[in-house]
Amino acid sequence: MKGTIIKSVGKLVVEKFGExxxxxxxxxxxxxxxxxxxxxxxxxxxxxMKIINSLPEILGLTIQDIIDAFGDYWVNVYSPxxxxxxxxxxxxxxxxxxxxxxxxxxxTANIPNAVPPNFVFTWxxxxxxxxxxxxxxNMVDFAIALIRGLAKYYNEKIDIQKKDNSAxxxxxxxx
Ligand code: HEM
Numbered sequence: 200m201k202g203t204i205i206k207s208v209g210k211l212v213v214e215k216f217g218e219x220x221x222x223x224x225x226x227x228x229x230x231x232x233x234x235x236x237x238x239x240x241x242x243x244x245x246x247x248m249k250i251i252n253s254l255p256e257i258l259g260l261t262i263q264d265i266i267d268a269f270g271d272y273w274v275n276v277y278s279p280x281x282x283x284x285x286x287x288x289x290x291x292x293x294x295x296x297x298x299x300x301x302x303x304x305x306x307t308a309n310i311p312n313a314v315p316p317n318f319v320f321t322w323x324x325x326x327x328x329x330x331x332x333x334x335x336x337n338m339v340d341f342a343i344a345l346i347r348g349l350a351k352y353y354n355e356k357i358d359i360q361k362k363d364n365s366a367x368x369x370x371x372x373x374x
Contacts, residue, residue, distance in 0.1 A: 200247045200336075201306075201313050202240025203281070208251065209236060211272040216258055224250060224257050238281065241312050244336060263340070270344025274352050282306070292353040296320070296328070296346065296369070316342065328369045329362075339364050 212221040222232040228250050236242065254265045279286050285302055289295040303315035316334035323329050330346075332339045343359050346369060350357045358370040 200242055200244050201238070201310060202236045202242050203238040205242050205247050205250060206236040206238060206240075207273055207277040208254075208269060210277060211268060212254070212258070214276075215268065215272075220257055224253055227253055227257070239310070241310070266340050266344045267347070270341065270346075270348040271351065272348075274345055274348030279352075286352075292349055292355045292357070293328075293371075295349055295353070296330075318342075323368065325374045326371045328371070329366060330369060331366045333365065337364055339367065343367055 209221050212224060225232050225234050228246070251265060251269075252262065254260070255262050258265070260268075282302075285295070285298070289298050297320060300318050303317070307313035307315045314334070316332060316336070316338070318333070319331040321329040321331075330342070332342050339361065343361060346359060347357070356372045359367055360370070361367045
């Protein structure tokens, strides 16, 4: 997976929990404590998951807490700094959601081994949007947390109901 994901996890841990916790995480996962992940690195998926899965014990949180914190941090702190262009051109929650397949394809177009997730959208009625998630990585809970983060960014109230590991429904308050 692209290094930008784990770079963002590292920044989140350092900012919210302190440098020492991130060093501890690097250490237990076999990295030097001064290791720096770069945006364009190609990090093995298994290593990304190992790092994320080591965090509950190090931080004393549940894996769901970590996923929620990541979704919030990626959308509200990290990606507006690095990928601010998208936040300029997509000015509403719905626009941004529908642009996610294009954003992923754009960002990973020239990166060997990047296999971004894909999404298929179906309106069930004017307030309920079904989102199907396609990826072999089984990270639907991250997708849900990222959409929650986006709703916060655009100041919109939504509910999300997970259907299974490849689909969830977003309930909007306004049409
Ligand atoms: C500025 C916004 C975003 C950017 C730049 C971005 C970029 C990326 C990149 C580069 C990856 C790694 C792909 C790879 O290495 O193959 C990724 C993974 C992922 N993205 Fe995004 N993303 C953004 C927003 C979102 C949103 C809003 C969602 C919610 C649906 C989302 C869902 C995911 C998921 C679930 C993964 C994990 C990989 C997988 O499931 O296969 N992303 N994203």
